Amino acid sequence: MDFDLSVIADHWRFLGYGVGVTIVLAAASGAASLALGLGIALARMFGPRWLRVPLVFYIDSMRAVPVLVVLVWTFFALPMLTGLTMPPFAAALIGLSVHLAAYAAEIVRAGVESVRPGQTRASLALGMSRAQILRRIVLPQAIVRMLPAFGSLLSVTIKDTAIASVIAVPELMRQSETLAGQSFQPIEVYSFAMLVYFLLLFPVTRGVDRLYRRVAHLGRS
Amino acid sequence: MSSERAAAAAAKILRYRGVTKRYGDFAALNGVDLDVHAGEVVCLIGPSGSGKSTLLRCTNALEAIDGGEIEFEGSALPREEAALRAVRRRMGMVFQSFELFPHLTALENVAEGPRTVLRAVREEAQRRAHAMLAKVGLSDKSASYPSALSGGQQQRVAIARALAMEPDVMLFDEPTSALDPETIGEVLSVMKALADEGMTMVVVTHEMSFARRVGDWVAVFDAGRIVEQGPPKQIFEAPTTERTRDFLSHLGWPA
Amino acid sequence: MTFDWSVVADHRAALVAATGTTILLTIATMAIAVPCGIVVAAVRLYAWPPLRAIAAAYVELFRNLPLILVVYWAFYVLPIATGLGLSPFATGLAALALNVTAYNAETFRAGLGSIRRGQLEAAMALGMSRRQALRRVILPQAVRRILPVLASTWVSLFKDTSLVSVIAVGELAYVAMQIRAQTFRVLEMLTAMAVIYWLLGYPQAKLVDWIQRRYAVTE
Numbered sequence: 001m002d003f004d005l006s007v008i009a010d011h012w013r014f015l016g017y018g019v020g021v022t023i024v025l026a027a028a029s030g031a032a033s034l035a036l037g038l039g040i041a042l043a044r045m046f047g048p049r050w051l052r053v054p055l056v057f058y059i060d061s062m063r064a065v066p067v068l069v070v071l072v073w074t075f076f077a078l079p080m081l082t083g084l085t086m087p088p089f090a091a092a093l094i095g096l097s098v099h100l101a102a103y104a105a106e107i108v109r110a111g112v113e114s115v116r117p118g119q120t121r122a123s124l125a126l127g128m129s130r131a132q133i134l135r136r137i138v139l140p141q142a143i144v145r146m147l148p149a150f151g152s153l154l155s156v157t158i159k160d161t162a163i164a165s166v167i168a169v170p171e172l173m174r175q176s177e178t179l180a181g182q183s184f185q186p187i188e189v190y191s192f193a194m195l196v197y198f199l200l201l202f203p204v205t206r207g208v209d210r211l212y213r214r215v216a217h218l219g220r221s
Numbered sequence: 222m223s224s225e226r227a228a229a230a231a232a233k234i235l236r237y238r239g240v241t242k243r244y245g246d247f248a249a250l251n252g253v254d255l256d257v258h259a260g261e262v263v264c265l266i267g268p269s270g271s272g273k274s275t276l277l278r279c280t281n282a283l284e285a286i287d288g289g290e291i292e293f294e295g296s297a298l299p300r301e302e303a304a305l306r307a308v309r310r311r312m313g314m315v316f317q318s319f320e321l322f323p324h325l326t327a328l329e330n331v332a333e334g335p336r337t338v339l340r341a342v343r344e345e346a347q348r349r350a351h352a353m354l355a356k357v358g359l360s361d362k363s364a365s366y367p368s369a370l371s372g373g374q375q376q377r378v379a380i381a382r383a384l385a386m387e388p389d390v391m392l393f394d395e396p397t398s399a400l401d402p403e404t405i406g407e408v409l410s411v412m413k414a415l416a417d418e419g420m421t422m423v424v425v426t427h428e429m430s431f432a433r434r435v436g437d438w439v440a441v442f443d444a445g446r447i448v449e450q451g452p453p454k455q456i457f458e459a460p461t462t463e464r465t466r467d468f469l470s471h472l473g474w475p476a
Numbered sequence: 477m478t479f480d481w482s483v484v485a486d487h488r489a490a491l492v493a494a495t496g497t498t499i500l501l502t503i504a505t506m507a508i509a510v511p512c513g514i515v516v517a518a519v520r521l522y523a524w525p526p527l528r529a530i531a532a533a534y535v536e537l538f539r540n541l542p543l544i545l546v547v548y549w550a551f552y553v554l555p556i557a558t559g560l561g562l563s564p565f566a567t568g569l570a571a572l573a574l575n576v577t578a579y580n581a582e583t584f585r586a587g588l589g590s591i592r593r594g595q596l597e598a599a600m601a602l603g604m605s606r607r608q609a610l611r612r613v614i615l616p617q618a619v620r621r622i623l624p625v626l627a628s629t630w631v632s633l634f635k636d637t638s639l640v641s642v643i644a645v646g647e648l649a650y651v652a653m654q655i656r657a658q659t660f661r662v663l664e665m666l667t668a669m670a671v672i673y674w675l676l677g678y679p680q681a682k683l684v685d686w687i688q689r690r691y692a693v694t695e
Contacts, residue, residue, distance in 0.1 A: 064677030066635035068649055069670050076656075077666040155540075162542035166642065173545060186552040194541055194549060201540035283597055302605070310603035320598035324616045334602040337612055379598075386602060 007183045008192050018175030019196060025092060025171055026158045032097035033157070034150075037104025045109060046130070055105075062102030067160050071095040075167040092164035096157070103153055111146035112138060148215055151208035155201055162197070172196060232259035234390050234421045235280065239289035242275055242445075249275040251445030252289065257390070257438075260419045264432035264453075267442030268468060273425040276442075277394050280423070281312045294389065310338060313383030317395040319375040321367040327354065327378045328363035334386045346385075353381035357411050373404025377411055384415075391415065393424040429474050433457050441465045483661040484668040494651035495672060501565075501637045501647055505572040506630060512573070513580025520585055531581070538578035544639045547571045551643045568640030568647075576633055583629065587622035588614065624688040631680045635673070648672060 008015065044055045062070075075091035086094075115138050123133040165174035176193040180186035235257035242250040250272045257263050265273040278284045280291060282298055282305050291298050293312070299305055321330050331350035335341040341349070354360050357377040367375050376396060383391060393412065397405045409428065413435050416422060426432060432439050433453045440450040441464070448464045449456065457474065460466050484491070519531040538546070550571040554562055562570070591614050599609035641650035652669035656662055 060678060060681055061674060063631070063681040064635075065670055065673045066638040066649070068638040068641070069666075069673055072649075072653070073666045073670055077663045080663045159542040162544045163639065165544065173542065173548075176545075177548070180548075180552075186548075187556070190545065190549040190552060193545055197542055197545060198537065198540045202536070205536075205539055281601055283600065306600075306603045306605060309601060312601075314598075314601035316594060316598060316601075318592075318594050320592075320594040322595065322598075322613050322617075324620065333612065337608055338603040382602070 003188060004185060005188055005192075007179070007185045007188055011179055011183075014179060015172065015175055015192070015196075018170060018172035021089070021169065021171040022158070022161050022173075022200070025089065025096070025161045025164065025169065026154075029093055029096035029100060029161075030154055030157045032093065033100035033104050033153075036097060036101035037106075038108055040101060040105040041108035041112070044105065045112065046134075059102040059105055062099050065099075067096070067099055067163050068166060070099045071164060071167050074098075088164070088167050088169045091167055092161070092169045096160055096164070100153065100157060100160070103156075104150070107146050107149040107153065108142075110149070111142035114145050115141045145215055148208055148211040151204060151211055155204045155208065158197075158201055158204070233257065233292075234259050234261075234294060235423070236292040237276070237289070238292075240276065240279065240286050240291060241288035242272075242279060242284065242286050248445050250279070250286070253445075253447055255440055255447060255450065257421060257423055259421055261437045262416045262422045262424065262435055263438045263440065264436040265423065265425045265440050265442060266427070266429070266432060266468075271442035272445040273442045274394050277314075277392050277423060277425055280392055281309050281314055283314075306338075310386055311389045313386055313388035313391045315376070315379050315383055315391065315393045315396050317398050319367075319372070319379045319399070321375050321379055321382070323367050326364050326366055327359065327370065327381075330367070330378055331382045331385050334382060339386070349385050350381070353385045354378070356384065357381045358407075371404055372400045373407045376400065376404075376408045380408075380411055380415075390421040390423065393422065393426070395425050395427065397426070397428055427472075429457070429469075429472060441468065443468070479664055480661060481664050483655070483659050483664050487655050487659075490651055490655065491648070491668070491672065494646060494648045495676070497565075497645070497651075498634070498637050498647040498676075501569060501572065501640070501645070502630070502634045504569055505576055505633055505637075508569075508573040509576035509580050510626075512577040513584055516577060516581035517584035517588070520581065521588065535578045535581050538575050539582065541575075543571070543575050543636055544642060546575055547640055547643055550574070564640070564643045564645045568637075568643060568645040572633065572636065572640065575636075576629065579629055580626070583622055583625045584618075587618045587625070590621055591617050620691050624684070624691050627684045627687045631677065631684055634677065634680060638673070 040055055040059070043051055071092060074095035075086065075088060078091070079085050119137055119141065120133055123137050128136070161169075161171050162173040164171055165177060168174060172193055176189050180189040183189065233256050235255075237253050237255040240250050240253040241248065253272070253276055255263070255276075265276065267273055275284065279286045280293075293308055298308060321327075322333065325333060328347065328350050331353050332343075332346040335346040335349050336343065339346075351360065351363065354363050357380055359374060359377055359381070362370060362374060362378070367378070370378065380391075380396075396412070397408050400408065405428070409431050412422070412424070412431070416435050424432075424436075436453045438450065439453050439456040440447045441456060441460075441462075442448070443464050449460060449462045455461070456465065457469070460469065516531050516534065519527050520535070521528075523531070547568060550567050551564075554560075554567055554570060595613055595617070596609055599613045600606075604612070637647050638649040641647060641653065644650060649669065652665050652672075656665035659665070
């Protein structure tokens with residue numbers, strides 16, 4: 001078995017484009033799912049009663065269905081319902097964000113609940129409003145506890161962008177598939193892809209491990 | 222107490238000679254000489270980090286010493302694992318953090334030693350466990366899990382667990398340091414009752430009144446060695462060294 | 477645009493069989509990945525240092541790769557590496573097993589390591605041997621910590637089986653999308669696929685919640 005890396009060198013722009021799309025997709029869906037997840041968590045915890053059931057249903061449903069299914073449905077089936085066509089990147093962005101927001105919402109909820117209730121009571125006694133308490137006392141403490149879990153979620157986000165290859169988003173996985181097919185050198189191409197993903201993900205998981213250790217001693221305040 | 226002590230004076234349960242122990246560059250024990258006679262209650266006091274707990278943990282070989290010797294009932298502590306286990310069976314240890322097994326009830330905790338180590342039959346182990354729990358006043362809690370017990374109750378169960386092995390000496394490593402003030406008393410009464418029965422005890426403690434009332438011998442530790450040792454009357458009322466006086470005055474003793 | 481949902485009923489036999497394949501794949505993967513995970517965790521904790529490094533590298537590698545890439549890579553590399561002509565099912569199983577073993581190894585290692593040292597000391601102070609302490613004190617506690625995480629890994633695995641569809645393994649995602657391609661009933665088949673996964677996945681997610689509540693560790 002000879003290992004000819006020239007195929008990588010010859011097509012570095014093509015593959016590099018894929019890496020770029022991966023990073024942009026991960027960052028964009030990461031940010032969107034964060035914002036959406038925060039909103040969902042706050043709505044669930046502090047919003048009107050009737051919202052709770054549908055929100056919990058949505059969160060649990062996203063835990064039940066694979067990412068592949070969500071992406072494929074968003075790209076192929078949703079346009080049939082709405083009548084709008086969607087470019088692959090947009091479908092991937094929407095699908096990933098909606099799926100990951102459920103996990104983000106759970107992380108926010110766990111983080112907020114882990115702050116001792118005494119903190120809220122003390123703030124109320126000082127005369128603060130609920131909104132002030134949330135913003136100035138609870139959330140800042142909760143965020144520290146949430147960081148490791150969000151780090152994990154970022155890692156998952158980057159890995160899930162690779163699934164977007166199934167709906168033809170030109171991220172790294174898709175570019176690798178195309179190149180592997182054209183060059184008949186799948187081993188070299190996929191090995192290179194593995195290296196790139198590893199280099200992207202390793203710092204994130206390492207950072208998460210460190211964060212978990214730092215936060216471990218916090219427990220419940 | 223003193224007549225019993227005189228009679229048993231010849232029987233040395235534990236003998237420490239020139240014991241040293243290092244952790245890297247740090248000398249936790251710097252040459253410790255101490256005798257513990259049968260039926261005696263020896264209290265080890267001193268500032269944190271002075272080596273008291275380390276000496277206790279070296280006694281039942283949870284840690285290995287680097288120099289000097291420790292003799293238990295006339296023979297040096299063995300090196301071989303199986304022989305060490307046999308020695309440990311004859312010593313009971315009570316930890317600051319109780320270390321009850323959380324997946325077992327109080328009864329099962331106390332019965333665990335006899336069952337697993339002494340290979341007693343279940344009925345015999347349970348009978349012994351019931352007896353020990355009654356001894357520490359917790360018969361009604363035998364079916365409770367540690368998470369349902371207060372700190373003082375957990376520590377009493379821990380004492381019962383050690384007693385179920387019928388040890389020749391009981392080692393207490395700061396038994397009340399992790400307890401709320403209300404529950405310290407119940408643990409100290411159990412320890413005093415044990416002492417009155419003639420159990421040989423080595424107690425690392427910050428409870429000076431316990432050392433004064435119940436102790437037969439007090440050793441003051443500082444920086445890995447014993448700076449002064451003697452009967453409680455001497456240590457607490459007429460200490461002979463500067464370090465002892467400093468330590469006691471820092472604690473506000475006499476209160 | 478008209479929707480014809482009868483296509484789902486017409487192909488129900490194929491869908492049921494495909495669901496069976498999904499479930500079989502999940503069970504088979506766990507059957508391999510649990511014992512292998514224990515072995516890898518044990519090597520990481522107790523073996524000779526060079527072996528520990530290899531085990532650690534293996535775990536780090538698979539924690540940091542997308543599973544879909546591992547599936548493709550296995551498809552091309554395994555036949556050459558092993559010299560065998562492996563079926564897509566076997567390849568998919570191998571890729572899943574490699575991935576989940578790594579996660580399990582980490583779970584077992586963390587579970588075992590989270591037991592306080594004092595527990596081992598208390599057991600030894602009673603005169604127990606290391607093996608007795610492990611069996612009677614450490615492992616029962618470790619199992620309580622490991623079980624909820626393992627349950628969570630199971631549900632993730634169940635969803636991840638959908639990824640082996642890319643190498644034409646006949647599990648639910650692949651079969652559903654094949655039927656879609658043949659009948660052109662896109663919305664109906666894709667929705668049916670989502671609903672079937674939901675019907676299987678939702679109870680599993682709830683079960684995991686229950687397990688996590690029941691085995692919550694209070695120190």
